Amino acid sequence: MTAPSFVWLTVFFALPTLLIFAIALKPADPLGGIGEGWTLDTLRTLSNPNYPAIVARTLRLSAATTALCLLLATPAGYHIARASARWRQILLLLMIVPFWTSFLIRVFAWKVLLHPEGPVKRLLLALGLASPDSLLLYNEGAVLLVMVYTYLPFAILPIYAAAEKFDFRLLEAARDLGARGFYAFIHVFLPGIRRALWTAVLMVFIPALGSYVIPDLLGGPTSEMIGNKIAQRAFADRNLPHASALSALLTLGVLAPMIWVLFLQRRRDRRPAAAEAAP
Amino acid sequence: MKRSRLPALTTLLLLVFFYLPIAVLIVNSFNASRFGGAWEGFTLDWYARLFRERSVWLAVRNTALIAVGATLASVILGTLAAFALHRFDTRLQRAHYLLMYAPLVVPDLLMGISLLLFFVAAGFRLGLFTVFLAHTTFCISYVAMVVLARLQDFDESLLEAARDLGADAWTATRRVLLPLLAPGIAAGGLLAFTLSIDDFVITFFVSGPGSTTLPVRIYSMIKHSRHLPMINALSAILMIVTFGAAWASRRIGERNAA
Amino acid sequence: MSGFLVFEDVAKHYGPIKAVDGCSLEVARGEFYSLLGPSGCGKTTLLRMVAGFEQPDRGRILLDGKDLSDLPPNRRKVNTIFQNYALFPHLTVYENIAFGLRVARRPAAEVRAEVDRMLALIQMEDQAHKRPDQISGGQKQRVAIARALINKPQVLLLDEPLAALDLKLRQRMLIELDLIHDEVGITFLYVTHDQGEAMSLSDHIAVMNAGKIEQIGTPTEIYEAPRTSFVAAFIGDTNFFEGTVRETLDGDYVRLAVEGLPDLVCFNDKRIPPGGRVYLSVRPEKLRITREPPTPDPRRNAIETTVEDVVYLGSHTRYWARIGEYRLAVQQQHSRYLLDEKPIVWKERAWVSWHADDGFMLEQYRESDEALMSLPPAEDAGEAAAKPEKRVW
Numbered sequence: 001m002t003a004p005s006f007v008w009l010t011v012f013f014a015l016p017t018l019l020i021f022a023i024a025l026k027p028a029d030p031l032g033g034i035g036e037g038w039t040l041d042t043l044r045t046l047s048n049p050n051y052p053a054i055v056a057r058t059l060r061l062s063a064a065t066t067a068l069c070l071l072l073a074t075p076a077g078y079h080i081a082r083a084s085a086r087w088r089q090i091l092l093l094l095m096i097v098p099f100w101t102s103f104l105i106r107v108f109a110w111k112v113l114l115h116p117e118g119p120v121k122r123l124l125l126a127l128g129l130a131s132p133d134s135l136l137l138y139n140e141g142a143v144l145l146v147m148v149y150t151y152l153p154f155a156i157l158p159i160y161a162a163a164e165k166f167d168f169r170l171l172e173a174a175r176d177l178g179a180r181g182f183y184a185f186i187h188v189f190l191p192g193i194r195r196a197l198w199t200a201v202l203m204v205f206i207p208a209l210g211s212y213v214i215p216d217l218l219g220g221p222t223s224e225m226i227g228n229k230i231a232q233r234a235f236a237d238r239n240l241p242h243a244s245a246l247s248a249l250l251t252l253g254v255l256a257p258m259i260w261v262l263f264l265q266r267r268r269d270r271r272p273a274a275a276e277a278a279p
Numbered sequence: 280m281k282r283s284r285l286p287a288l289t290t291l292l293l294l295v296f297f298y299l300p301i302a303v304l305i306v307n308s309f310n311a312s313r314f315g316g317a318w319e320g321f322t323l324d325w326y327a328r329l330f331r332e333r334s335v336w337l338a339v340r341n342t343a344l345i346a347v348g349a350t351l352a353s354v355i356l357g358t359l360a361a362f363a364l365h366r367f368d369t370r371l372q373r374a375h376y377l378l379m380y381a382p383l384v385v386p387d388l389l390m391g392i393s394l395l396l397f398f399v400a401a402g403f404r405l406g407l408f409t410v411f412l413a414h415t416t417f418c419i420s421y422v423a424m425v426v427l428a429r430l431q432d433f434d435e436s437l438l439e440a441a442r443d444l445g446a447d448a449w450t451a452t453r454r455v456l457l458p459l460l461a462p463g464i465a466a467g468g469l470l471a472f473t474l475s476i477d478d479f480v481i482t483f484f485v486s487g488p489g490s491t492t493l494p495v496r497i498y499s500m501i502k503h504s505r506h507l508p509m510i511n512a513l514s515a516i517l518m519i520v521t522f523g524a525a526w527a528s529r530r531i532g533e534r535n536a537a
Numbered sequence: 538m539s540g541f542l543v544f545e546d547v548a549k550h551y552g553p554i555k556a557v558d559g560c561s562l563e564v565a566r567g568e569f570y571s572l573l574g575p576s577g578c579g580k581t582t583l584l585r586m587v588a589g590f591e592q593p594d595r596g597r598i599l600l601d602g603k604d605l606s607d608l609p610p611n612r613r614k615v616n617t618i619f620q621n622y623a624l625f626p627h628l629t630v631y632e633n634i635a636f637g638l639r640v641a642r643r644p645a646a647e648v649r650a651e652v653d654r655m656l657a658l659i660q661m662e663d664q665a666h667k668r669p670d671q672i673s674g675g676q677k678q679r680v681a682i683a684r685a686l687i688n689k690p691q692v693l694l695l696d697e698p699l700a701a702l703d704l705k706l707r708q709r710m711l712i713e714l715d716l717i718h719d720e721v722g723i724t725f726l727y728v729t730h731d732q733g734e735a736m737s738l739s740d741h742i743a744v745m746n747a748g749k750i751e752q753i754g755t756p757t758e759i760y761e762a763p764r765t766s767f768v769a770a771f772i773g774d775t776n777f778f779e780g781t782v783r784e785t786l787d788g789d790y791v792r793l794a795v796e797g798l799p800d801l802v803c804f805n806d807k808r809i810p811p812g813g814r815v816y817l818s819v820r821p822e823k824l825r826i827t828r829e830p831p832t833p834d835p836r837r838n839a840i841e842t843t844v845e846d847v848v849y850l851g852s853h854t855r856y857w858a859r860i861g862e863y864r865l866a867v868q869q870q871h872s873r874y875l876l877d878e879k880p881i882v883w884k885e886r887a888w889v890s891w892h893a894d895d896g897f898m899l900e901q902y903r904e905s906d907e908a909l910m911s912l913p914p915a916e917d918a919g920e921a922a923a924k925p926e927k928r929v930w
């Protein structure tokens with residue numbers, strides 16, 4: 001029973017992932033293929049002076065997306081979890097339904113919304129918040145906004161799931177012992193859903209690092225992320241080894257936070273047993 | 280005890296944030312204006328033009344072919360994998376689980392580029408077949424996880440009861456386990472189907488000439504923005520189809536739960 | 538009674554449901570006061586209004602002469618022991634107890650000294666660094682008490698604090714609670730559905746039913762002189778007879794006409810005039826059951842019955858005796874049980890008798906009494922109440 005899926009995933013997932021690192025050590029072939037022999041030249045191209053800025057921007061945008069998603073998802077998850085059973089169902093459904101539509105279409109919808117002649121621009125003009133030549137699209141702000149839009153459900157769902165299991169009497173206990181509402185929220189609620197917060201960080205930060213479509217369609221040349229460079233090297237330049245080297249870098253960038261969070265959680269687990277152990 | 284209104288306000292704000300772009304898109308699909316900034320009158324013209332666009336129909340056909348193929352393959356492979364993961368607890372299965380779990384977290388960009396490298400290195404010709412292979416690969420994990428969750432809820436004593444009543448292992452599986460697991464397998468299949476239909480990034484990397492799927496077609500329409508209002512119309516249609524499918528699957532789910 | 542904690546006509550509705558329907562009561566400083574009633578009677582809502590988790594729709598709650606209404610929970614000098622203790626799972630025992638002082642930003646040295654003092658009080662110095670999921674139910678209870686007491690509240694609110702414990706532990710904690718109350722000398726407001734807990738701990742008990750207070754009194758008053766049929770049936774166990782006062786006998790006693798039974802004599806403390814419709818309530822342990830008719834006595838009622846059931850319970854035996862439509866519960870203590878010639882058995886004829894002073898009359902006649910009357914007395918109320926409630930988290 002194991003064999004078919006195991007072999008399939010080894011061939012089409014594990015092997016290709018390792019290939020990223022192998023091909024980064026291959027020379028390019030002028031026809032767009034992979035050259036013969038081994039070389040370190042491809043890795044040297046990573047010292048391209050544009051790259052540090054792009055890597056920094058990728059990290060910055062991903063971190064900002066993660067922070068904003070958590071900031072919005074935590075109060076929302078809390079609110080949904082505290083609502084009556086009926087409202088909980090309705091709100092949760094309302095939160096998920098927009099994300100049943102195609103990802104590309106959602107990105108496109110924002111392009112329409114932020115278009116120089118689109119509704120948001122007109123509204124801002126009417127309110128005197130924008131000048132006729134201010135541009136809402138093709139900048140980091142637009143990329144960040146739509147990244148938050150895209151990845152919010154990945155933060156809301158784990159946070160809601162944990163909040164729903166949270167014993168809200170603990171907040172009453174904190175109030176009873178003299179804590180103000182906000183203090184109780186920070187010192188009792190957030191530690192109570194700590195695991196879910198870490199899950200949300202991973203669920204948002206990792207795909208955010210690999211963003212490609214959003215900066216491609218809504219960003220300009222000054223808001224490119226590492227994903228754009230990978231695609232450019234692969235399609236525009238037909239330099240697969242170079243794309244591969246960049247991908248290897250991204251893979252390491254993706255693995256690092258995962259290992260870090262796993263390490264944090266394991267350290268916590270080794271301390272006093274989890275709450276489930278209680279009678 | 281008075282509760283802060285901030286969480287409720289955030290929730291409301293998010294709902295507006297989530298629905299605004301979609302609502303504007305649908306309204307604009309009936310707007311005679313090219314850029315949708317202002318209402319310039321009702322029209323069905325964009326829909327009419329869309330239906331005359333041959334390339335869109337071709338893309339729909341490709342998308343459907345691949346979705347059906349990848350769903351069938353991934354349901355078989357994923358269900359078998361879930362059984363193996365559930366039944367055995369060996370070092371091999373732990374590696375198997377890791378292999379199953381990793382595609383869920385790896386960004387699709389990385390999966391796309393790695394598959395592209397693999398297909399190029401292995402000398403595959405990019406086309407419908409490579410897209411099918413790629414889609415099956417990421418769908419297996421989703422199907423396996425959904426079915427595995429169902430299996431973990433499954434009451435093992437039901438199988439023991441069946442054996443006790445004289446069924447052999449195969450009969451017990453076929454007459455008791457599979458019927459009870461069917462909704463889980465169906466849910467996994469539905470998930471695989473929608474993921475396959477919706478995938479752009481991976482498809483973009485591994486598709487070749489003649490294997491353009493609908494998302495890839497939409498992408499190039501967006502890129503070459505001559506077709507903008509037509510995409511509105513296409514989006515509106517797709518949304519109605521997905522909402523309808525989602526609603527139907529919920530109804531099926533409810534009927535099974537009842 | 539000096540009113541330290543005063544409820545003035547407090548009411549709270551949830552939609553059409555009247556959770557608390559006009560309750561007034563006064564709790565004296567330093568006393569152990571219980572709110573006793575079945576689940577859903579409004580006792581917990583009343584407690585939560587003192588804590589500040591709920592706002593009354595009507596009426597006021599005064600603590601030491603000051604109206605609590607506009608104070609949020611964190612500014613009230615009251616602390617709560619929650620039903621499941623609500624210990625913070627992410628904090629150690631030590632940090633749980635320190636929570637109130639940390640919130641108040643007290644200096645570190647003071648926090649340490651106070652927490653150590655509390656740990657000593659609850660005898661858990663060596664458990665300070667464990668987390669709530671690593672200690673037993675009884676220990677959790679003690680941590681919850683220490684956590685609440687460290688804030689030096691004016692009133693300690695206890696919401697069914699023993700409900701989650703098993704019988705043995707409950708009995709031990711009952712004694713500990715009593716000792717702690719004596720030691721700290723603050724006012725305890727205790728909510729419970731368990732009459733045994735309320736009886737053994739309280740200075741005063743308010744019995745509640747359907748959002749209203751049925752009776753306030755000391756445990757003895759509540760048990761021996763219930764004012765309503767609800768109180769009589771809820772506290773302990775009782776037999777009811779439905780009858781009419783036929784005539785007054787030399788002032789203090791009356792003769793009751795009860796359908797299907799000979800006339801009954803009863804002490805008439807409520808001065809009910811002839812013609813009044815009443816319930817006569819007699820507790821099972823006040824009844825005697827004998828094979829021979831008792832010596833005639835004008836102050837003693839005797840009825841010949843058929844024994845329908847006999848349940849031997851070790852310390853006593855419970856009999857069910859039938860006369861007409863009445864099925865009487867009789868509880869007989871054992872003395873010289875094995876030496877007695879022959880115990881009364883099933884289907885035997887036997888005499889049930891009691892002294893006129895041991896019955897009490899209840900005048901009230903309400904719809905809800907009808908339902909109460911149709912219920913047979915519990916098989917054994919003591920046993921039933923002792924069963925720990927199962928909780929599903």
